[in-house]
Amino acid sequence: MMRAWILPLLLAACGTIAATRLIADGNLGAGAALLTAFGLLAAVNSPLVFPKSISTLEAERRSAVDGRPVVYWRPGCAYCLRLRIRLGLRARRVHWVDIWRDPAGAAAVRAVNGGDETVPTVVVDGRPHTNPDPAWLREQLSATP
Template sequence: MSDVTIYWRPGCGYCSRLRSSLGSAADKATWRNIWEDDEARRYVAGVNNGNEIVPTVVIAGAAHTNPDPDVVLAALAS
């Protein structure tokens, strides 16, 4: 299982940009759709002051809101 989890939702341009920027490395992450996963939605709201901001990326247990794709790529490469 990946140490990188990406919380996303359909129609999110930032989520699409992140996925595209990751290229084939995107398959190494665990992707959770907050519109289909209530636990994921609650998690994202919990780490973003009640807001459902995506992408929220968890790397080694630390949440990053809309991180630079290079940060996520580096985590997926390690």
Template sequence: MDRWMWVTWPAVGVIVGGLVSGWRFSIWWVLIFLCCCLVAWWVSPWSRGRSKTMSDVMALPDGDRRVIVYWRPGCPYCERLRAALGRRGDDAQWVNIWQDSEAADFVASVNGGNETVPTVVIDGEPHTNPDPRVVLEALAP
């Protein structure tokens, strides 16, 4: 999905709401518009707030950046990883590739030119969409 596709979701909600209600205002307009706004927020670059930049993470001591997760909003694989890690995921450094072009370039460089996420760097070695158990093992004290 294009990184700015989130802008069109509310418009889709209005069009679908109009079609469902025969272009008369009804509760369907409101419900469908609100659902589309929710989807728009979920896939927007700001859905989880501002994350760290790649340069911020690289400035940390080596021990604090053993696990770096490159992610983007709206990615179901990123959400799966975040959910599987639970509280342990807070020990990883999360970098949103939509908020940091340097991070997006790095992810593309290790994934054959594609911005495939989640890309997780564990002790300097990149892993594309790894099994959450691998990441949990790396985060273990």
């Protein structure tokens, strides 16, 4: 759980330290801008950007019922973030599994990626796809009920 927050906390801390130094030197505008930029970076890299993660077993069960894809991801992954942002509101139609929170999810990803925890790994109709094009996944979501 804590590992998912390391990068956002480091970004927030670095931004706060740098902004404090700028503000102390009398550069209020630059300090505020820097703090805002680091705050946004921390927020975007936090688990809060993604829909609530569920366990691998629950995701597989739900996917079998509704036919929706399962996305295995981890916080701090730029490719996962790209996929999440490009899906937009459609991201709520996907079952998200955080491999850092779910050891079974990490094992499932390693099983289909030659022992590597390469994310995002998307499972559609039982077939895994490593780092798929977001446009392709949007098409898959359009085809599901």
